[in-house]
Amino acid sequence: MxxxxxxxxxxxxxxxxxxxxxxxxxxxxxxxxxxxxxxxxxxxxxxxxxxxxxxxxxxxxxxxxxxxxxxxxxxxxxxxxxxxxxxxxxxxxxxxxxxxxxxxxxxxxxxxxxxxxxxxxxxxxxxxxxxxxxxxxxxxxxxxxxxxxxxxxxxxxxxxxxxxxxxxxxxxxxxxxxxxxxxxxxxxxxxxxxxxxxxxxxxxxxxxxxxxxxxxxxxxxVDAIYSANPNVIDDPEPITKMTYREMRELSYAGFSVFHDEALIPAIQGNVPINVKNTQHPEKPGTLIVPDKNFQPRDIVTGIVSGKHFAALYLHKYLLNKQIGFTLRILQILAKHGISYEHMPSGIDDITIILDRDQINDQLIDEVSNEIQETVNPDHLEWIDNYAITMVVGEGMRNRVGVINDILEPLAKNHIAVPMINQGASRISIMIGTFDKDADNAVRAIYHRFFAN
Missing domain, CATH: 3.40.1160.10 (Acetylglutamate kinase-like)
Structure with missing residues (x-):
């Protein structure tokens, strides 16, 4: 049925x-x-x-x-x-x-x-x-x-x-x-x-x-889910088959053909999903399947960029020695009903990446003031023009040098990368850029993995 x-x-x-x-x-x-x-x-x-x-x-x-x-x-x-x-x-x-x-x-x-x-x-x-x-x-x-x-x-x-x-x-x-x-x-x-x-x-x-x-x-x-946004890449490759978790990762940053929350019941029920075009039902579309026994055809399945992000950057010397520093920041966000997307950190720095659609200018000022009063960072900066690019593919798991393959074309195109993070699943790499560079970042990475 x-x-x-x-x-x-x-x-x-x-x-x-x-x-x-x-x-x-x-x-x-x-x-x-x-x-x-x-x-x-x-x-x-x-x-x-x-x-x-x-x-x-x-x-x-x-x-x-x-x-x-x-x-x-x-x-x-x-x-x-x-x-x-x-x-x-x-x-x-x-x-x-x-x-x-x-x-x-x-x-x-x-x-x-x-x-x-x-x-x-x-x-x-x-x-x-x-x-x-x-x-x-x-x-x-x-x-x-x-x-x-x-x-x-x-x-x-x-x-x-x-x-x-x-x-x-x-x-x-x-x-x-x-x-x-x-x-x-x-x-x-x-x-x-x-x-x-x-x-x-x-x-x-x-x-x-x-x-x-x-x-x-x-x-x-649409005929299928594509490897990149057709508004950014001319005639991108259609994805014939992908895993649930690839779709989840890509949906996070902006793949909008299929509602990402709809994957959860399908995953729980182990039901394959076929995204097809009503006007061309004879075409195969994109099949979304469990990752068990999946054999990837390509290294990268899809590349997508979301421009609806912002970041709060904090610098404080010896931050790594202060017990509860991050907890106090998270408590401030929770008090205002704000969830954070990512929190890459170093020994003296934290960048809190937020969904810009969740917050307004008044809330930004209130949260920033409370953080300043509570943890007294040496430097606090709001970055409003943030974008996240997701590079996703089951074929990346056992591939050595994928990060270099991604960063090299970005460097050649003079695209700054203030943040990079690889997920524990090893099927996705997240790149933070400024929103003005987001589309060019997608084009550069796409050309590296698909045009060649």
Whole structure:
């Protein structure tokens, strides 16, 4: 059995819907379908999720919302019209969208989560209705019915282990197609909570593990996952096969084709993932597999750079002799709810690398002041223009001299490297650069390993 998930661009309108249905019905093993909310039909279009967020904001602020609601409903009506679906088949879908403002929510965060989730929920309802209309036996299944239980915050939920025991007891007829909405689960108190943005990938992985799928097919709008960002490298090499941990390392710094959190359920269930293009389903795409018995074809699998980082640099003589020095810094970060990404250090120096998206200028000043007062460093510096480049590959594990192969082209291109770190797994090397050099760093390393 296969779980198949379609992204927003693959379900944006009637034509893409029809292509998705063609893919579903072409293989009898594709029995579980996970839907995203309708994405953009054109570059200047608006995603349904963004319309629902605007709908929620207007309800919260007690502003008129009829025009936004009309836009949302019209997106589903246009898809239904493409298939000549009778209007009454959309009655429940439309009514639920109208009723959202009247729902009972513990606070506005839960309200926002419920509104957002209805992009996926409505599309799953519509997909099941269209399949039935075309003569296929299909059933819409809610997270409540399936038992997808979550904890965490309303807009950043985490699946709980009980979900998998509930999915073990979920029953369905062999002949029916099961259509699940992606992106959300149900809290223990019975409220909707969404995963992080792009979380339909997570739902697909949860179902693939919980329903013991042989393969999780993730259909999107690219032919494969590439060895580098196509916006940085012209025609980069497609990756035909990679391991879970290679994907995790690359996702960290910016590979955005597949949600990195979705790998966890797949890893736990040992379910291979196939990322494919909805418009070209005949192409092999990229297969993501367990690392056991994996034989790498190349030294490096992928190179990616993330420019959303910053760093706090501290220098203090005899730092290595001061017990609890690092602990006191971490306690300050924890007090302000800031997690750190990396902390390379020397005998007199520490560099704390942070996600720039987590913090603002006011928080930077507050944290810097507290660190200065608490540990009194000889020098404290905030580096705002930091980037991290990840070079990843299972083939690096037993290769001598890879670091030199990476640094040599950077030196030739006069790219400064203020930080370098090799992970304990030996399949990744992390390089810190300034953000202005990040793309050139990727190009230089790519040319070294792929162009030759």
């Amino acid at each position: 296969k779980v198949v998930k379609f992204g927003g661009s693959s379900l944006a309108d009637g034509e893409t819907f029809a292509q998705a249905i063609k893919i579903i019905t072409a293989d009898p093993e594709r029995r579980v379908i996970v839907t995203s909310a309708p994405g953009k039909r054109t570059p200047d279009d608006i995603k349904v999720t963004d319309l629902l967020i605007e709908y929620a904001h207007r309800v919260i602020n007690k502003q008129p919302y009829d025009d936004v609601l009309t836009q949302i409903i019209s997106r589903y009506q246009a898809i239904a019209k493409y298939f000549n679906l009778p209007a009454e088949k959309l009655t429940d879908l439309i009514q639920r969208l109208h009723d959202l403002p009247a729902g009972k929510y513990p606070n506005n965060h839960y309200l926002m989560a419920a509104f957002k989730a209805h992009g996926e929920r409505s599309n799953a309802m519509l997909m099941a209705a269209v399949l039935n209309h075309l003569g296929y036996e299909a059933r819409f299944v809610t997270p409540t019915e399936a038992g997808i239980r979550v904890t965490g915050t309303p807009n950043n939920a985490n699946v709980i282990p009980e979900t998998y025991s509930l999915l073990d007891h979920f029953t369905a007829k062999q002949s029916e197609l099961l259509v699940f909405p992606g992106f959300y689960g149900i809290t223990l108190a019975g409220h909707i909570a969404t995963f992080s943005r792009g979380g339909s990938d997570i739902t697909g992985a949860i179902l693939a593990r919980g329903l013991h799928a042989d393969l999780y097919e993730n259909f999107t709008d």
